[in-house]
Amino acid sequence: MGALARASSRDAPRAALAQAVTQARGGLGRQLLHRNRASLKSQFVQFAEVFPLKEFGFTPEPGRYLEVVGWVEVVAGLLLAFGPQLLQEISNFILSVIMIGAIYTLLALREPLAMCAPATLCLGLLLLLNIRGHVAPTKPKFE
Structure with missing residues (x-):
């Protein structure tokens, strides 16, 4: 029983540190989420003005x-x-729109063109995925 008490007392600081890190990450995540949400809302x-x-x-x-x-x-x-x-095809179309x-x-x-780059890249990848998904069926070799 004494060995178990010593082992748990040694692990207590680790457990406390792990719990503190977890809480800090969660709090930081919530702060970033709140800050990003406020920025996105603005x-x-x-x-909405140019909808x-x-x-x-x-x-x-x-x-x-x-x-x-x-x-x-x-x-x-x-x-x-x-x-x-x-x-997948329906969601590809929706995401493309x-x-x-x-x-x-x-x-x-009238944002700088560089601001359009992520959406343009995503649109290009979605269109590429759409094209690659419609490969013509190959004919069997034995015909």
């Missing part, structure tokens, strides 16, 4: 716009990665 206020459907009388509320775009991207991304073929909208929004806001 950006989506600008994005493509604004010409037809539909202007989204920036907070709701942020949530909808975020959830659509997450769900479509998961379906693209892990879904069946049909859902979102990337085209992102490029349009940045150009409408």
Whole structure:
């Protein structure tokens, strides 16, 4: 019993340190998430001003716009990665439309072209994935 008490007393500082690091990382993560969310909200206020459907009388509320775009991207991304073929094609199309909208929004806001690079790269990869997914079937050698 004495050996067990000594072992647990030696591991106590390690456990306390591990718990402190875990809590610090969680707190830091929450702070960064909160800060990034505030920054994204302010950006989506600008994005809502140049929303493509604004010409037809539909202007989204920036907070709701942020949530909808975020959830659509997450769900479509998961379906693209892990879904069946049909859902992968649908999610590829949805993500492509979102990337085209992102490029349009940045150009409408007259942001530098470098700001369009991530969305353009993602759109290019989605289109490449779409093209690569439609390979013509090969004919059997025995015909």
